[in-house]
Structures are given as C-alpha cells and as structure tokens.
Amino acid sequence: MEILIKEAAKRAGEPVLARRYITLLRKIGMRYNVKVPVEIRRQFCKACSSYITGARVRVKSKTITITCGNCNKITRIPVG
Ligand SMILES: [Zn+2]
Numbered sequence: 001m002e003i004l005i006k007e008a009a010k011r012a013g014e015p016v017l018a019r020r021y022i023t024l025l026r027k028i029g030m031r032y033n034v035k036v037p038v039e040i041r042r043q044f045c046k047a048c049s050s051y052i053t054g055a056r057v058r059v060k061s062k063t064i065t066i067t068c069g070n071c072n073k074i075t076r077i078p079v080g
Contacts, residue, residue: 009043009051015070018051038077042066047073 011017022044029036045052045068056067064077 011051015050019049022049022051042075042077045070045073046075047071 007021011021025036025040026049043052044050048068048071050068050070052066052068056065058065062079064079066075066077067073068075
C-alpha cells in the first residue's frame with residue numbers, strides 16, 4: 001500500500017500512470033477490506049482517481065477544501 005502510493009506520487013507528472021496506480025490501490029483496498037489511509041486519500045481525487053496536483057486547497061474553519069485540477073470535483077475534509 002505505502003509502496004504503491006509512493007510510486008503513484010513519483011508518477012504525479014504522468015497522469016495516466018498515476019491513475020493506474022490509484023486504481024490498483026483501491027482494488028487492493030477493496031480486496032483486503034482495508035481503508036485507504038486519510039493522508040493518502042487526500043492526495044487523490046475520489047471522482048477521477050487522479051493524483052491531485054495544482055489543486056486549490058483552502059482551509060476554512062475546520063474544513064479543508066480541495067478542488068481537483070482534473071475534474072473540478074470538490075472534496076471537503078473536516079479537521080479536528
Ligand atoms: Zn478529479
């Protein structure tokens with residue numbers, strides 16, 4: 001899992017490859033019934049499985065808002 005995420009991060013500049021890694025990561029998660037860690041989930045878009053680069057990250061009161069640069073999907077993460 002951690003190896004995969006590192007590999008995906010390395011390939012952040014190559015969207016196709018990165019996406020492949022993320023798809024793989026999710027499949028593994030489903031197969032072994034493990035949740036993808038929060039810090040990892042934050043790095044990827046739920047909607048399009050892209051590694052989030054150049055995304056807009058905004059910290060509002062107790063919420064982090066991440067806008068995916070690829071599909072413009074907004075992910076909100078509660079903090080604290
Ligand atoms: Zn997206």
